[in-house]
Amino acid sequence: MREFLERDVMEATEGRVRFHTRVAVNVLAIVQRELEQGPAQVAAHAERLASLGFADDAELAAAIRRGDLDDRWAEVIACVHEAVRDKLAVANPKYLEQPGP
Amino acid sequence: MAAEEDLGTSLAAVLAPALGDAVTVEGLRRLSGGASRETWAFRARPAEGPTVPLILQRERPGGARTGSGMASEAALLRAAADQGVPVPEVLVTDADPAGEALGRPFMVVRHVEGETIPRKLLRDEEFAEARPVLARQLGEVLARIHRIPTDAVPGLEEQDQVVQFRELLDGFGQPHPAFELGFRWLEAHRPPSTATAVVHGDFRTGNFIVGPEGLRAVLDWEIAHLGDPMEDLGWLCTKAWRFGSPHPVGGFGPFEELFAAYEEHAGTPVDPQVVRWWQTLGTLKWGIMCIIQAATHLSGAVRSVELAAIGRRVCEQEHDLLLLLEEG
Numbered sequence: 001m002r003e004f005l006e007r008d009v010m011e012a013t014e015g016r017v018r019f020h021t022r023v024a025v026n027v028l029a030i031v032q033r034e035l036e037q038g039p040a041q042v043a044a045h046a047e048r049l050a051s052l053g054f055a056d057d058a059e060l061a062a063a064i065r066r067g068d069l070d071d072r073w074a075e076v077i078a079c080v081h082e083a084v085r086d087k088l089a090v091a092n093p094k095y096l097e098q099p100g101p
Numbered sequence: 102m103a104a105e106e107d108l109g110t111s112l113a114a115v116l117a118p119a120l121g122d123a124v125t126v127e128g129l130r131r132l133s134g135g136a137s138r139e140t141w142a143f144r145a146r147p148a149e150g151p152t153v154p155l156i157l158q159r160e161r162p163g164g165a166r167t168g169s170g171m172a173s174e175a176a177l178l179r180a181a182a183d184q185g186v187p188v189p190e191v192l193v194t195d196a197d198p199a200g201e202a203l204g205r206p207f208m209v210v211r212h213v214e215g216e217t218i219p220r221k222l223l224r225d226e227e228f229a230e231a232r233p234v235l236a237r238q239l240g241e242v243l244a245r246i247h248r249i250p251t252d253a254v255p256g257l258e259e260q261d262q263v264v265q266f267r268e269l270l271d272g273f274g275q276p277h278p279a280f281e282l283g284f285r286w287l288e289a290h291r292p293p294s295t296a297t298a299v300v301h302g303d304f305r306t307g308n309f310i311v312g313p314e315g316l317r318a319v320l321d322w323e324i325a326h327l328g329d330p331m332e333d334l335g336w337l338c339t340k341a342w343r344f345g346s347p348h349p350v351g352g353f354g355p356f357e358e359l360f361a362a363y364e365e366h367a368g369t370p371v372d373p374q375v376v377r378w379w380q381t382l383g384t385l386k387w388g389i390m391c392i393i394q395a396a397t398h399l400s401g402a403v404r405s406v407e408l409a410a411i412g413r414r415v416c417e418q419e420h421d422l423l424l425l426l427e428e429g
Contacts, residue, residue, distance in 0.1 A: 030413065061276035064285055080278045081423040084416055091413035099347045100340050101384070101424040 123148035159207030171206040180253040215310040236354025240362030247298040247330040279419035298330040305342040306351040335379020388418030
């Protein structure tokens with residue numbers, strides 16, 4: 001499917017349709033990485049949440065908001081950043097190489 | 102098309118006081134438009150002399166109003182020009198005596214020749230000499246914007262954006278631990294206001310017209326408001342507006358050049374930590390705007406593959422936000 005879009009459709013189209021085809025190719029690449037990395041990432045994230053004492057992101061978000069985790073700031077930042085890096089590894093791995101902030 | 106002929110005739114009527122009764126309108130074509138307004142390009146041909154390239158912006162019928170409206174924006178463009186800010190010259194608006202003929206709120210400005218597309222400005226050879234001067238130029242221009250008297254334009258308001266974006270995020274009911282950390286940090290580190298000034302509000306690469314020699318005009322004053330002038334410096338340096346360039350000031354140059362030029366022309370010192378607070382808020386704001394854009398797609402209101410891919414921009418902003426928080 002992705003190869004078909006990348007080769008045949010991209011060559012046969014131009015302008016707006018071609019642009020949207022390029023975007024669609026990117027979305028398919030995301031789906032492919034999700035299938036490859038998703039299960040391991042879900043397990044790793046559950047482990048990270050458990051180490052902080054939470055069952056899911058909603059609990060973690062609420063605790064951060066209440067200030068319950070202010071004295072574990074660096075630990076929480078590191079944990080959340082690992083989860084975000086995992087998401088980026090699926091969504092747009094090249095972004096992780098960009099200089100910042 | 103009849104509708105465009107009608108628009109051309111109405112335009113000629115509103116332009117008559119500025120360009121003479123014999124003025125005619127030609128080459129009228131629709132450009133892109135935002136949610137709240139439509140944009141047209143055309144040429145006005147006076148009785149004598151060369152044609153004048155112009156831009157019409159007018160509100161959509163029943164369009165969603167953002168900012169403080171067209172009349173306020175036109176007044177602001179004129180006040181900015183008075184301070185030496187490069188902006189498109191306003192020829193006529195619906196607030197002028199001849200302006201009623203167009204029905205809806207509008208303004209006609211002179212077309213400014215040049216490029217706005219960020220990737221071209223940051224990469225093309227044509228702008229190789231503009232890039233090294235832009236960080237300083239933008240610093241000087243911001244100092245001039247912040248000199249606009251706060252009472253020059255009626256209707257400008259001050260808003261607490263931390264509260265505003267907190268409410269926007271809560272409206273989606275999804276947990277975003279990274280953004281919660283951002284809000285927590287912003288609340289704990291909010292700097293005292295440095296001043297109250299007219300803030301452009303969307304001063305960033307993409308809203309500048311640039312020529313090979315440098316900055317030619319600052320566009321998109323739609324969300325201008327009153328607030329801390331450091332907001333504009335922080336937003337300009339937010340990573341999303343670097344488009345992959347390593348240079349923090351809109352992708353063009355280093356912080357030091359922006360700050361030095363601003364200090365020289367504003368006469369007040371810039372505290373990099375304050376700018377950094379606004380840059381952090383800017384990253385959080387853009388992340389939440391990406392959530393809004395992705396949600397617009399998922400709700401079926403706008404169907405496009407492009408919008409579906411915007412969701413991934415959310416975790417890019419989460420990443421940038423956490424990089425800022427890690428550096429303290």
